Amino acid sequence: DTGVSQDPRHKITKRGQNVTFRCDPISEHNRLYWYRQTLGQGPEFLTYFQNEAQLEKSRLLSDRFSAERPKGSFSTLEIQRTEQGDSAMYLCASSPRPGPNTEAFFGQGTRLTVV
Amino acid sequence: GNSVTQMEGPVTLSEEAFLTINCTYTATGYPSLFWYVQYPGEGLQLLLKATKADDKGSNKGFEATYRKETTSFHLEKGSVQVSDSAVYFCALSDGTSYDKVIFGPGTSLSVIP
Numbered sequence: 089d090t091g092v093s094q095d096p097r098h099k100i101t102k103r104g105q106n107v108t109f110r111c112d113p114i115s116e117h118n119r120l121y122w123y124r125q126t127l128g129q130g131p132e133f134l135t136y137f138q139n140e141a142q143l144e145k146s147r148l149l150s151d152r153f154s155a156e157r158p159k160g161s162f163s164t165l166e167i168q169r170t171e172q173g174d175s176a177m178y179l180c181a182s183s184p185r186p187g188p189n190t191e192a193f194f195g196q197g198t199r200l201t202v203v
Numbered sequence: 204g205n206s207v208t209q210m211e212g213p214v215t216l217s218e219e220a221f222l223t224i225n226c227t228y229t230a231t232g233y234p235s236l237f238w239y240v241q242y243p244g245e246g247l248q249l250l251l252k253a254t255k256a257d258d259k260g261s262n263k264g265f266e267a268t269y270r271k272e273t274t275s276f277h278l279e280k281g282s283v284q285v286s287d288s289a290v291y292f293c294a295l296s297d298g299t300s301y302d303k304v305i306f307g308p309g310t311s312l313s314v315i316p
Contacts (some may be wrong), residue, residue: 130308133305190302
């Protein structure tokens with residue numbers, strides 16, 4: 089297992105276009121998180137899945153954002169009608185089980201640039 | 204709400220210098236505390252963690268002690284190397300909201316030979 093995989097690594101899009109990112113968590117990790125990291129800031133929580141159920145969404149996730157995790161395996165994050173303010177690194181993380189001793193493993197992220 | 208504050212960078216040190224990066228937190232309950240590191244061009248990696256008061260996390264020569272009385276989790280290393288140059292994030296997980304991790308803003312460290 090090579091860890092959490094994210095695709096693409098970089099995406100440049102024109103304002104107003106839709107984009108979709110993919111995250112493949114570590115096998116058998118039932119918890120999956122999406123974060124957004126802007127330049128000079130720490131990652132900010134966006135949303136959380138336990139298996140296929142989306143159980144929490146941040147206020148940061150406007151109605152232009154949607155995430156899915158069909159079948160509880162890979163996840164996608166879609167941004168519709170992109171804006172320049174959406175430019176950021178989008179990080180995915182997975183963990184195997186609940187509890188304070190559980191480590192979240194992060195992917196290398198997808199860097200989105202909206203021009 | 205829960206939050207993490209850490210010292211602002213960038214921090215520049217000479218090789219073999221002593222490192223301290225301060226971190227304080229605000230949380231309800233009993234959070235777990237973490238230090239993550241992000242090397243240039245790489246993803247976030249867990250550096251060390253502590254899950255209860257007075258626990259000391261350690262890894263690769265780095266240490267941090269969970270201090271409940273001062274709500275702090277300062278990162279220290281006795282002798283830094285050039286390869287330690289990275290951005291360091293203090294973080295917490297409060298265990299009440301699906302264990303999501305709340306990060307501080309990060310501190311950039313540059314170690315010069």
